[in-house]
Amino acid sequence: MKKIYFLAISIMAFQTMNAQITLTAANNNPSVGNSFTMNYYDANTVTPGSSGANITWNFASLTPQSTLTGTMVNPSTLSDGSNHPASNIAAEDASTGNQSYIFVDGDEYSMVGAFSPGTFRDTYTDIREFVKFPITYGNSFNETFSGTSNNIAASQTYDRGGTVAITADGYGDLVLPYGTITNVLRVKTITLYSDGQGGVPFINYEDTSYFWFNASTKYTIMSWTILNMGGFSTVKTGMYLDQSSVITSLGDDFIPNNPITIYPNPVSNNQTTILLDKLYENTQLQVIDITGKVVKIENVAATSKNITLNLDGLNKGIYFVQILHNNALVSSEKLILN
Structure with a gap:
């Protein structure tokens, strides 16, 4: 299930000092027709690095394991679109059929729901925020969300609800295997939520994620996530923007190796x-x-x-x-x- 949420958030000369950047809805929210390619990497091999000003996050040694290609579409064109009426844009991975339903406006980029054919459907009545706009280094936001998660294969539906803390905790340069992207902002989210029935929670989740953005790209450049599932298991997942997407979108903020x-x-x-x-x-x-x-x-x-x-x-x-x-x-x- 983690991959489908990455589908959603993914669509968001060396300098000794970096300018602080501000993410805005106009520059960073995706539009219908945008497409991107992301590379999965083994997130167990790296840590997200330090927070702070003028940081160099060096991930030059990452090795891609698989790719995800996503396209932003009108929700009404997708098979599960009618179940997510609050969504005004959606992301689809054509290779898997996974769908992420999103709401964007001048203030936020938020999750309305997600669908994986034959596997699960998540629907949020109080939508789940990922990024608030505008946001710059030092800003923080606290939000709540609630909805349901449907295990399609088991014919079971659970209530889901929780909180998310969003903090822009660093800025600087991001070094990837093919080059350096300057003037990036890192956004950290801590999401605490539970699944339950009848008002009784039976599993608690803690999701800590880091996302690197620049001021003009419609998707995250890199992400690193650790998901703790009730103390029973912990999963780390990471992705970074493919070089082909970097070349066509980042311009002068990209320094190739x-x-x-x-x-x-x-x-x-x-x-x-x-x-x-x-x-x-x-x-x-x-x-x-x-x-x-x-x-x-x-x-x-x-x-x-x-x-x-x-x-x-x-x-x-x-x-x-x-x-x-x-x-x-x-x-x-x-x-x-x-």
Whole structure:
């Protein structure tokens, strides 16, 4: 069940000092049509790190174990949408059929319910808040939520209710396996809730989660969660934003580990994007075929780290993209044209 909640919350030069950022509904709430890819990692191998100002959270050693691809849709288009009338946007993982029903407005990003075919359905009458807006370092909020959880396979329904404490407890740089994302805000949530029947709780949960955001992305960049289920078991789960989603959404707040990154690669529509690690002056981009012949040359403007590369006229095959700065080779990356 934890993965379906991650589906919901996922859709939210090095500097010695970072500017404090503020998350806002306008910049951080998702819209219908947004999509993203997240990588699951083994959360038992790392800790969430320290809170505070100008922190560097280093998760460069993470290894992806599986992926989740989500798309934001109109709730009415989903099979369980009628059971969550308060939802105004939903997230669906097409590979599993898991659905998260969400309410967004100028003040919050909240869970209305969740559905996993043949497994469970959660419905909140007092919706479950994940993020309040605006939020910046040092802000904190306390909320309550209540509803029901239906174990579909066992034909059992439980009452669910609890509290959530939301705190923006740190800001700084986030280091992931493919690069560094600067100016991020970490939001910590502590959710205490219970399941029961007839007013009698029979299992208590404690969910402590950490989410890293930047000021302009519609989904969390990374998450780490530990869920204690009544003292019977403890589960840790973590995800981070795939590099493909980073390239298309983070812009100048992303510093790749390599001087250049090519996405998509392989290329299937004769157009790709070259992302530089920083702004360069007096820079040239060259495309070279496997015989060593230069087949394309472009001068790079010093005002952008993103270069749209058109490959019309080139045959399918393997090429190398080279960046030359002041006539010196900065980097060379292989490109495959399908």
